[in-house]
Amino acid sequence: MGLYKRKGSDVYHIGFRTPGGGRVRQTSGTTDKKEAQELHDKLKHEAWRVARLGERPKRIFEEAADRYLSEQVDKKDYDDKVAHIRYFLGHFAGRELTSITRPEIMESIPIKAVRKGRKRPLTPTTRNRYLATIRSLLLDAVHEWEWMEKAPKLKDFEQPPKRIRWITRDEAKRLLREFKEDCMRDIAAFGFSTGLRQRNILRLEWSQVDLRARRAWIHSDQAKAKRPIGVPLNDDAIALLRRQIGRHKTYVFVHNGEPLEKWDDWKWKAVCKRAEIANFRFHDIRHTWASWHVQGGTPLQVLKELGGWASYSMVLRYAHLAPDHLARHASAVLLHEPAQLVAVK
CATH class of the missing domain: 1.10.150 (DNA polymerase; domain 1)
Known part of the structure; x- marks a missing residue:
């Protein structure tokens, strides 16, 4: 077939059969016949080397x-x-x-x-x-494509450790009081109760909720870790869900009868400012929920399952918030026996 032009186009196209019986068809990207011929000959030569010598074609x-x-x-x-x-x-x-x-x-x-x-x-x-x-x-x-023998090794840039941002229960109550819209307030409150990510709350459907069994679930295709998450619902979460009944047939949290497509960051920042809570993102609600759990004695392995984290290392970020379980080991390095400590006093 060689070089040819398609109807209504001045650009040359390339077409030929490879030694293995395959067919190559592509544009040359040029209206210059000489340049197109050079590309044609180059591609045909590469196809011959691939078929006869086992070489990989050169890819740009x-x-x-x-x-x-x-x-x-x-x-x-x-x-x-x-x-x-x-x-x-x-x-x-x-x-x-x-x-x-x-x-x-x-x-x-x-x-x-x-x-x-x-x-x-x-x-x-x-x-x-x-x-x-x-x-x-x-x-x-x-x-996947077998276009190269090996790829360059690319090491990530070092990332400084980030401090976990969380707030107290009193601060959370103050924050929720400053919302002017019920929908946004209920979504934030549901986050404090369940630790779910923002997108999972915004797109939560009634088919994912069982009020009688006091549980909800996130499907694997909705979860960040690609694994389904079972969500036990506490009294606060149940009360929030009951308030949403009848507002929409499909989605749980709606505003003016429609689900929120996107969280309003401007209104969120205004609420935080009125509540005098600085440097607090919506995702920090999840950090707050996890921090409250650890401080309340929830084992880290249990927290991992509750939060749907893919690895144990993700929940270790919260371990320092409740070192109480280590207290009994502190006496392993006493300089004096307990009886001697009384004498020293």
Whole structure:
């Protein structure tokens, strides 16, 4: 077939059969016949080497980007991946995958980003998300698509440990009193009672609730760890759910008869300001719920199941909040015997 033009187009297209009987059809991307012929001959030669010598065809970054995004379209963070890939195309477009080195990738990771018209530094966490995307693409090219022998090893940027932000019960009560909308207040209160993530509460359906058995459940495709979560409901949670009965046939929490598509961050910040509670995100409600549990004596392994965390290390962040279980071991390093301590006094 060689070179040809499609009806109504001046761009040359390439078509030929490979030695193995396969067929290659693609655009040359050019209206110049000489350039198109050169690309045709190059592709045909590579196809011959692949078939006869077992060599891998050379792939450029754009090919990998297109395939990767097409296979990630159902992922929750797809929009972030698109933004990351678009960024990396500015650095590696036209490059063969095998020619892209680890130092080049590490140097390409952005340090600052434009936010609200100003350039602001990116946190190590955000920079690691860029790394995660290109690492995932390259590993797919190795293990899934077999386009490469190996991928560069990309080590995450070191992330400083974050302090767990939680508030007291009195502060939580003060916060809830400042809400002007019942729906938002009830959603926040339900978070304090169950520790569920925001999206799980916003999209909670009546089919996921059993008031008589005092439980709810999150399906595996709704859970961050991809495992179903059983949610025991305490008295506060039951009371909140009963108040929602009759407001919507499908969804539990609604505003003006419709489920909330998105949490109103502006109103949330205003509520926190009125309650004089600083630096408190909605996700910190989950941290608060976990902190209250630990302080109340809930074992960490039980907390792991209640919160639906994938690993035990995730709940260890809260262990320092209730060191009471370690108190009996403190006497193992006494300088004096207990009777001698009385004498010393």
